[in-house]
Amino acid sequence: MPRANDVVEALLQEYADLMAISGGDAFRVRTYEKAARSVGGYHADLSTLDEKGLQQIANVGGSTAKKIQEILQTGTFHQLEELREQVPAGVREMIGIPGLGPKKAMVLYRDLHIGSVQELAEAIDGGTLKGLKGFGDKTEENILRGISLMQQSGDRVLIGVAMELAEEIVAELQAVRGCEKCEYAGSLRRMAETIGDIDILVASMDGPSVMEAFVNLPYLDRVIARGETKTSIRTTKGLQVDLRVIEPGVWGAALQYFTGSKAHNIRTREIAVRKGLKLSEYGLFDAESGDLIVAETEAEVYERLGLPWIPPTLREDRGEIEAALRGDLPDLLDLADIRGDLHTHTNLTDGLAPLGQMIDTARDLKYAYYAVTDHAPNLYMQRMTDEKMLAQRKELAKLAAKGKMVLLHGTELNIDGVRAGSIGGRSSSRGSTSAWPPSTRCSTSRRRT
């Protein structure tokens, strides 16, 4: 059973789309888009609110509140049904084709009665679009490519997949001469669960060199767009990667802009406008004189807007602006909050660093506790023996005496690893860890570091 908020969000967004396609007022379209986002991210269940309560939601006024009430009672609202009569669902589906927006979709429907993605593909193949104003050969080609792209399922990927590629690209571009800074931005920096495309930002006075390196990446499939400051490519695995190159002096404003989300950016720009300012990726300016006010750091940009620096993971326009204005942003967990690690391997088995270096690093991280849990003996691909493990235990005891951090010694036991059980004094199919001094015990995770 979908959440009431999600149902209302979807119907208001559909209403906005249909209004845009049918040539409705652009500002009203935007109002319904904003209202859709607001209800989707609203903390309370809409079905528990009366009309007055609904109007407390940002971007929901009297008219939208009445539509929401009608949805909650009937599952739809009459103005939406009227628009559905005028614009077939297939036409709305057409604006999902990359590069085809509401204006072009309306022309296709009005002039050629094309009412679905399938009919559009057939019309292009049959040459029906020839001579239609605004639709040249290149546009036809792009629409066909867009249809193909849309039909490839799963165009969003999990963050882990995108992060790996983004880190590779960042490393490649950082090596380009003249690249002063390079970071991924967008939904990746916001740590969204799934990523539609990868945004990379580079600070450099030599844009052409960076662009050239970008379009010569080994996993390039094709260049979608290429300009002086912006280039978009598609990789061989189908992911789109957008690169923007800016001058180092405007790094903060550009990073704020490219981290987004779009809705968050619109809110920050609206705040700027109300203060007589103009915000873009090039900085925060005085709207009247055009003088640059700040651009170097994100914190400066937010501060000048009257806001504290907002962590990227919150920048979704889901209440963070209001919380920031109240001075009530949540205190997020970060790396410094991690107190310890309960599952690590040294180079005695398949880790990369020796015991002493691992423990030094744990101390540098100010951990309160730290466990060494190498593989048990008798694992085919490892080289552990009872003797090595006992020696490691002695070594750990010496190192434990040198600091306050609680050191734990354990092992990642093998399933059916009967012999390994004798080391920790108990057996387990997962792992066993004992504290040093060996008076306390705790369980281990399966994470490998």
Added chain:
DNA sequence: GCCGTTTTCGGCCCGACTGTTTTCAGTCG
């Protein structure tokens, strides 16, 4: 249709790129 350091009417984010309608509209992020 919504909103207010512009407050009950007038304004509503900003810039890059593409293709085409040769100066700009449409689309995207």
